[in-house]
Amino acid sequence: MIEINNVHKVFNAGKANQVNAVNGVSLDIKKEEFLVIVGANGSGKTTLLDMVAGSVFPNSGSIAIDGEDVTKLPDYKRSKWIARVFQNPVSGTASDLSIIDNFRLAAIRTQSKGLSIGINDTFKNQVKEKISTLGMGLENKTEQLMGTLSGGQRQALTLLMSVMDNCKVLLLDEPTAALDPRSAEIVMRTADELIKDYRLTSILITHNLKDALKYGNRIILMGEGLIVKDLDTEHKATLKQNDLFDWFG
Amino acid sequence: MDFYLTALLQGLCFSAIALGIYISMKIFNIPDITTDGSYTLGAVVTAILLTHHQPTYIILPAVVIAGGIAGALTGIIHTKLKINALLAGILVMTALYSVNLSLMGRSNLPLINISSLFTLINISADPNHNTFWILAIFVLIITLLIGYLLKTDFGIAMRATGNSESMIRSLGVNTDRMKIIGLALANALTALSGYLISQFQGFTDISMGIGIVIVGLGSVIIAETMINWLHITSVWLSLVLVIAGAVIFQLVLAVTLDIGVNPNMLKVVTAVFVLLIVSLPRLSLLSRK
Numbered sequence: 001m002i003e004i005n006n007v008h009k010v011f012n013a014g015k016a017n018q019v020n021a022v023n024g025v026s027l028d029i030k031k032e033e034f035l036v037i038v039g040a041n042g043s044g045k046t047t048l049l050d051m052v053a054g055s056v057f058p059n060s061g062s063i064a065i066d067g068e069d070v071t072k073l074p075d076y077k078r079s080k081w082i083a084r085v086f087q088n089p090v091s092g093t094a095s096d097l098s099i100i101d102n103f104r105l106a107a108i109r110t111q112s113k114g115l116s117i118g119i120n121d122t123f124k125n126q127v128k129e130k131i132s133t134l135g136m137g138l139e140n141k142t143e144q145l146m147g148t149l150s151g152g153q154r155q156a157l158t159l160l161m162s163v164m165d166n167c168k169v170l171l172l173d174e175p176t177a178a179l180d181p182r183s184a185e186i187v188m189r190t191a192d193e194l195i196k197d198y199r200l201t202s203i204l205i206t207h208n209l210k211d212a213l214k215y216g217n218r219i220i221l222m223g224e225g226l227i228v229k230d231l232d233t234e235h236k237a238t239l240k241q242n243d244l245f246d247w248f249g
Numbered sequence: 250m251d252f253y254l255t256a257l258l259q260g261l262c263f264s265a266i267a268l269g270i271y272i273s274m275k276i277f278n279i280p281d282i283t284t285d286g287s288y289t290l291g292a293v294v295t296a297i298l299l300t301h302h303q304p305t306y307i308i309l310p311a312v313v314i315a316g317g318i319a320g321a322l323t324g325i326i327h328t329k330l331k332i333n334a335l336l337a338g339i340l341v342m343t344a345l346y347s348v349n350l351s352l353m354g355r356s357n358l359p360l361i362n363i364s365s366l367f368t369l370i371n372i373s374a375d376p377n378h379n380t381f382w383i384l385a386i387f388v389l390i391i392t393l394l395i396g397y398l399l400k401t402d403f404g405i406a407m408r409a410t411g412n413s414e415s416m417i418r419s420l421g422v423n424t425d426r427m428k429i430i431g432l433a434l435a436n437a438l439t440a441l442s443g444y445l446i447s448q449f450q451g452f453t454d455i456s457m458g459i460g461i462v463i464v465g466l467g468s469v470i471i472a473e474t475m476i477n478w479l480h481i482t483s484v485w486l487s488l489v490l491v492i493a494g495a496v497i498f499q500l501v502l503a504v505t506l507d508i509g510v511n512p513n514m515l516k517v518v519t520a521v522f523v524l525l526i527v528s529l530p531r532l533s534l535l536s537r538k
Contacts, residue, residue, distance in 0.1 A: 053419070079421030086415060094412040098482065101405045109420045113406040115398070145482060 001201040002029040002052060002169065007061030009047050009225075021047040022058070023225035029218075034195055035203045036212045039222035040248065045205045048222070049173050052203065054078040066168065080110040083162030085155065085191075087174040092158035095147030099138070099157065102146050103127045106161035130160055134190065152183025159190050163198050170195060170202040177207065184208070188215060209244045221247050254377055256503035260496030261384040262445040263464050267472070267495040268395055268488065269438035270465030275473065276399075277431045278411040279327070282338035282462055286345030287319040287436040289458035291443025293349045296358040296453035305366060309444070316440025317433040319345060324429030349455055356455040365448035380449065391441070392488050399484045407431060439465070460516060467523040468494035474526055498522075 004027040011019040022044040029035055037045045050056035051063060054075035062071045065081050083106075086092045093102050104119050124142065132139040134156050138149070146154060155175055162170055172191060176184035192215055195202050206212050212219060219236050221229040229247065231239060266288060273281035291312045298308045319341060326337040350356065372382040398404045409417040410427045418424055442461075447453040472494035476487055505518045 055415075055418070074423075076418045076421050076423050079419060082419070084419040091413060091415040092419075094409040094416055096412045097405065097408055101408070104402065105405055105409055105417065105420050105422075108402055111421075113402040113422065115401050115403050117397075117400050118402045119400075143482075 001031045001033070001066060002027070002203075003062075003064040004028075004048075004052070005062045005064075007048075007051060007058040007063065009044075009051065009056065009058050013059075021225055022051070024061070025222075025225070025227055026061075027220070027227065029201060029203070031201055032199050033201055033218055034216040036216035036219045037203060037205045037222060038207070038209070038212050038219065038244070038247070039228075043222040044225040045222050046173060047225075049171055049203060049205055052169075053082055053084055053171055080166075081168045082171060083109065083165075083167045083169070084171045085158050085162065085173070085175045087177050089151040089154035089158070089178060093146045093154050093161075096145060098143050098145055099131075099149075100124060100127060100142040102157070103130075103142075103161055103164060107164040109165040109167075111165070130164070131157070134160065134186075136186075150183070152179045152187060155179060155183070155187045156190055159187065159194060163194050163200075167198065168201060170200045172202065172204040172206075174205050174207065176211070191215075209241060213239060213241055213244060251377070252507060253500065253503055254381070256499040257496055258377070258380055258384060258449065259446070260499035261381075261388050261492075262449050263442055263468065263499065264388050264492040264495040265391060265438045265445065266442035266461065266465040267468035267491050268391065269435040269442075270462070270469045271472070271488075271491045272395075272431060272438070273435040274466070274469060276408055276411050277428060277435075279334045279428065279432065280338070281320075281323065281432060281435060282335060283319055283323045283341045283345075283432070283436050284338075284439050284462040284465060285458040285460070286342035286349070287316045287439045288443040288446075288461045289349050289453075289455065290315050290319055290345055291440025292447035292453040292457060293352050293358075293443075293455075294440070295444045295447045296360055297352060299360055299363050299365065299448070300358065302363075305369060312440050312444040313437045316437040316443075319440070320432040320434070320436025321429050323436070324432035327432075328425035328428050346455070353453070353455065357452060359452045360447065361451050366445070367448060384445065387445070388492060391438070392492065395438075396485050396488050399488075460519075463519055463523060464495075464498060467498045467519065467526065470494070470523060470526050471497050474530055477530070 004025060006024050006026050007022055008024055009022040011021055025048060039045050047056060051058050054070065054073055058071065062069060064070060065078065070078055084092065100119055104123065108118065127142060128139040131142070136153055136156065138153060175191065176187050179187060188211055194200065204216060217233040217236065219231050219239070220227050266284065270284065273279050294312050294315045295308055298311060323337045323341045326332050326340060327334045367380045367383055370383060371379060373379045399408065406417060406422050407427060410422065410424050414424050469491060472487070472490040475490050481487055481490070501522055502515065502519065506512060510518060
């Protein structure tokens with residue numbers, strides 16, 4: 001589904017503060033694979049994810065999604081396959097817009113935003129039904145501004161928004177980093193359910209080793225812009241938490 | 250009383266500029282100074298076409314297109330050349346001064362005894378009342394159009410662009426294109442104010458746009474204060490308050506002149522008034538603590 005072929009990314013090339021973020025990563029992510037990426041800060045995880053999303057372009061190498069070369073395609077054109085959940089809840093939702101407005105935009109992620117009014121009663125009911133599956137009691141607050149919600153509520157809604165429109169790839173960049181343990185668990189469980197229900201290909205970056213162990217069917221460790229370890233479903237299943245701790249030792 | 254009626258009419262003329270600033274500043278979060286130039290541009294295009302006896306259905310689109318091009322230029326400089334929005338606006342505004350001057354060929358063009366928008370239709374025998382009704386209908390139509398636009402899928406995407414750029418890009422919107430369209434729209438509205446004012450006052454002057462951005466800003470800030478104060482989230486009500494802001498702004502200036510403040514000091518009064526509106530909510534917050 002996603003083929004990453006020997007990508008390199010250097011920031012501030014030739015300057016004193018040059019950063020070699022990703023140094024030749026090749027990765028073949030199969031359809032419906034749920035890949036977990038762990039690694040220390042500065043190991044190139046987020047840069048790699050940004051390159052898949054299209055918000056950062058590689059210096060060399062190529063990236064293909066669903067058989068199509070997307071190396072030079074900007075992020076807003078990759079939205080026909082990709083939905084994203086950001087580390088910061090503010091980045092994934094528009095605070096000054098109502099919940100229903102946010103969902104409307106998500107519902108037409110792969111389509112053009114035309115000059116007709118798309119929010120009608122049918123749409124409102126559809127959104128309410130979706131939101132009620134979260135069990136957060138938000139279904140009757142759809143006219144409320146997104147900014148009035150907590151980070152956990154916003155991340156959970158961002159997840160739901162990602163499957164409002166046809167979605168093939170879900171990118172999760174430390175979605176629970178800013179959340180309390182309870183909200184974090186709800187968000188991760190929702191993500192896992194959506195990934196299974198909608199049979200999504202997904203990438204999760206996390207610093208939470210419990211989550212890394214519990215979710216996903218493949219795990220890679222990154223260090224200094226390279227893939228250090230790569231465990232498939234079988235090997236990941238036998239992985240113990242202590243082994244994971246040792247990776248960071 | 251006529252004095253205040255004139256202020257009301259002027260406020261209605263300026264409501265288009267207020268809507269324009271509302272779009273650039275509040276919706277897109279871009280401080281756009283192109284305004285001074287595109288306002289005069291609208292007035293210049295109006296004056297030239299009126300003196301060439303062109304009908305309204307040609308003048309009006311011409312003004313909108315001229316303003317739109319000016320705004321789009323600022324947008325392109327800002328997004329494609331990655332130049333600070335403030336500087337991009339100043340550049341276009343400066344260039345527009347020469348454009349306006351060479352278009353007119355002189356610094357002042359009177360429009361006396363030329364039939365204008367306000368003599369086009371006769372609703373009332375009193376020319377001031379007639380002007381009021383025409384302006385009211387004009388502003389109503391603009392407000393309905395902008396309000397509808399902001400409610401559409403495109404409009405929601407516009408509002409999200411100024412709010413959470415990372416989100417709206419991941420939802421498939423080209424934010425550069427959106428900003429260019431937004432600035433074009435804002436300056437098209439600004440040019441419409443130039444169109445109205447030049448016909449209202451009966452002349453176009455090359456320096457009429459100097460400092461006009463503060464009129465739009467002041468109106469929007471008055472509106473914003475009311476929006477926050479009344480906890481308004483509705484798009485329609487916000488637009489109505491922006492227009493109310495434009496009228497209140499002109500009425501306050503009329504009061505200042507009425508109580509005998511030297512007209513030369515008008516710009517100082519304007520600046521202090523805007524400062525007061527901006528700072529009052531903060532001051533009252535401080536005292537509460």
